[in-house]
Amino acid sequence: MASRRQNIQRPGQPFNLKLYVHIHLHSFFSSLGRLARAPFNFMMTVGVIAITLSLPAGMLVSIENLKAVSGQIDLTHNLSIFLNHTVNLDKAKALAKNIESNNKVAQTILIDKQTALEEFRQYSGFGSALSSLGENPLPHVIQVSPVISFNNPAALKSLVIELKQHPEIKLVQMDMSWLERLNALLHIAQRGVTLITILLGIAVLLIISNTIRLELQNRRAEIDITRLVGATHAFIKRPFIYSGFWYGLLGGIGACLLVTLSLWLLDGPTNALSSLYSSSFSISYMSFGSIMFWLALSVTLGIVGSWIVVTRHLNDLEQ
Amino acid sequence: MLQFINVSKRYPAGGADALKNVNFELGQGEMAFLTGHSGAGKSTLLKLIALLERSTQGQVMLDNQNIGRVAKRHVPYIRRKIGMIFQDHRLLHDRSVFDNVALPLIISGHRHQEIHRRVRAALDKVGLLGKEQRLPISLSGGEQQRVGIARAVVNKPPMILADEPTGNLDPELSAEIMQLFEQFNQVGVTVLIASHDLALISRMGYRQLTLANGEMVTSNG
Numbered sequence: 001m002a003s004r005r006q007n008i009q010r011p012g013q014p015f016n017l018k019l020y021v022h023i024h025l026h027s028f029f030s031s032l033g034r035l036a037r038a039p040f041n042f043m044m045t046v047g048v049i050a051i052t053l054s055l056p057a058g059m060l061v062s063i064e065n066l067k068a069v070s071g072q073i074d075l076t077h078n079l080s081i082f083l084n085h086t087v088n089l090d091k092a093k094a095l096a097k098n099i100e101s102n103n104k105v106a107q108t109i110l111i112d113k114q115t116a117l118e119e120f121r122q123y124s125g126f127g128s129a130l131s132s133l134g135e136n137p138l139p140h141v142i143q144v145s146p147v148i149s150f151n152n153p154a155a156l157k158s159l160v161i162e163l164k165q166h167p168e169i170k171l172v173q174m175d176m177s178w179l180e181r182l183n184a185l186l187h188i189a190q191r192g193v194t195l196i197t198i199l200l201g202i203a204v205l206l207i208i209s210n211t212i213r214l215e216l217q218n219r220r221a222e223i224d225i226t227r228l229v230g231a232t233h234a235f236i237k238r239p240f241i242y243s244g245f246w247y248g249l250l251g252g253i254g255a256c257l258l259v260t261l262s263l264w265l266l267d268g269p270t271n272a273l274s275s276l277y278s279s280s281f282s283i284s285y286m287s288f289g290s291i292m293f294w295l296a297l298s299v300t301l302g303i304v305g306s307w308i309v310v311t312r313h314l315n316d317l318e319q
Numbered sequence: 320m321l322q323f324i325n326v327s328k329r330y331p332a333g334g335a336d337a338l339k340n341v342n343f344e345l346g347q348g349e350m351a352f353l354t355g356h357s358g359a360g361k362s363t364l365l366k367l368i369a370l371l372e373r374s375t376q377g378q379v380m381l382d383n384q385n386i387g388r389v390a391k392r393h394v395p396y397i398r399r400k401i402g403m404i405f406q407d408h409r410l411l412h413d414r415s416v417f418d419n420v421a422l423p424l425i426i427s428g429h430r431h432q433e434i435h436r437r438v439r440a441a442l443d444k445v446g447l448l449g450k451e452q453r454l455p456i457s458l459s460g461g462e463q464q465r466v467g468i469a470r471a472v473v474n475k476p477p478m479i480l481a482d483e484p485t486g487n488l489d490p491e492l493s494a495e496i497m498q499l500f501e502q503f504n505q506v507g508v509t510v511l512i513a514s515h516d517l518a519l520i521s522r523m524g525y526r527q528l529t530l531a532n533g534e535m536v537t538s539n540g
Contacts, residue, residue, distance in 0.1 A: 232395040
């Protein structure tokens with residue numbers, strides 16, 4: 001802060017806040033005015049920045065939405081325990097009680113093989129085929145609902161291993177591995193988007209740097225003259241850094257608008273699709289937090305990009 | 320006010336010395352002409368004072384400060400003590416006369432009313448009051464040069480440096496411009512003018528500093 005103050009005022013003089021604000025406001029509005037005088041060039045650059053940033057921003061929103069979809073499917077993880085054929089009903093009841101006493105388990109429901117057969121006969125349409133089988137082919141099944149704190153894939157796995165210790169149990173089924181795979185895929189996608197964000201962020205930095213570099217070339221005479229009459233580097237830099245700020249801010253706003261517009265276009269078809277699956281899912285738009293994130297990112301890139309170029313340029317000029 | 324002590328300047332590319340062992344002193348409130356053929360080193364000498372270049376050897380003293388050793392970030396404040404005037408005026412062609420003259424005041428952060436008052440005073444001094452809103456391109460060569468002079472004096476610097484200020488003007492306009500410099504000198508401003516208009520200079524009768532091939536051949540008037 002001390003060095004910045006010195007750039008405006010002669011070193012050693014007391015800091016004058018009013019003067020500081022006055023000088024900044026001057027650069028702030030004059031930079032905006034200059035950009036507004038060449039609106040076509042300005043909007044072209046803003047458009048490039050907006051499109052570049054809308055790609056990662058859009059991907060991130062898509063991933064958030066996919067996560068929401070998978071979250072809806074992810075209800076309760078029940079386990080189905082299939083017992084050995086040799087286990088009789090009394091033993092099965094005892095086992096169900098035993099399992100229920102486990103502190104990881106909230107509730108067990110025993111579906112004995114006779115009931116299961118009746119249900120299957122009723123709903124499957126294989127009734128006559130089943131009758132021709134002399135013997136009930138179905139085993140007793142115990143449905144296990146874990147306590148809520150264990151209702152996650154990792155904890156359930158440990159429960160499964162524990163249950164498999166019982167010799168009566170033939171198979172423990174946990175029908176959620178596809179969900180884990182989807183989550184893993186989303187995780188990879190998120191990583192990918194982070195990488196793309198970094199790359200495209202660098203692209204935005206380069207776009208802004210190059211735009212400011214051209215502006216510096218166009219205004220070379222002006223910079224020389226202001227230097228001659230005693231302008232500090234900070235004074236010369238300020239309008240260019242504000243230009244970078246405007247490019248970043250408007251590019252960021254443009255990116256958020258593009259993403260919102262795209263989501264809006266996808267909203268109708270998505271609702272139609274989710275109603276076919278009788279799901280209540282609908283697209284969620286960019287949150288306030290993520291809009292702020294993208295604006296902050298693009299403004300930062302704008303300021304940093306212009307600062308790098310202007311500082312280099314001025315250091316090259318001065319002896 | 321200004322003192323050169325054994326100053327030499329060699330440009331990295333050129334090889335030959337642009338200035339060789341130059342010594343002279345310019346007192347507070349003095350007015351002098353810097354003459355010499357093209358390439359004698361007049362512009363280089365002025366650039367050393369305005370810190371557009373730095374000397375290879377020797378000391379350039381301004382107000383008893385060796386400005387050749389000044390840190391980069393202090394350079395602008397040295398330049399604010401000097402009003403620079405150029406043969407090609409160096410005006411901003413997309414800004415009004417007012418904005419051009421106001422530039423040094425904006426840079427040093429003066430308030431609006433103060434800027435208005437001082438710009439009008441400077442333009443009045445050079446006889447351009449009423450043309451504040453014109454663009455430089457719509458003015459004649461002599462008028463443009465006077466805008467440049469107004470810009471150089473608006474900050475009330477203790478010293479004015481002019482590099483061929485009458486180079487493109489006819490004799491009558493040249494004499495008018497020189498009279499302006501005399502007026503500033505009369506109120507105590509130190510003035511150094513580089514010019515090769517020997518007839519005009521000798522008529523005015525001020526001290527002459529003559530450079531030849533980078534060496535100071537005469538330094539008294």
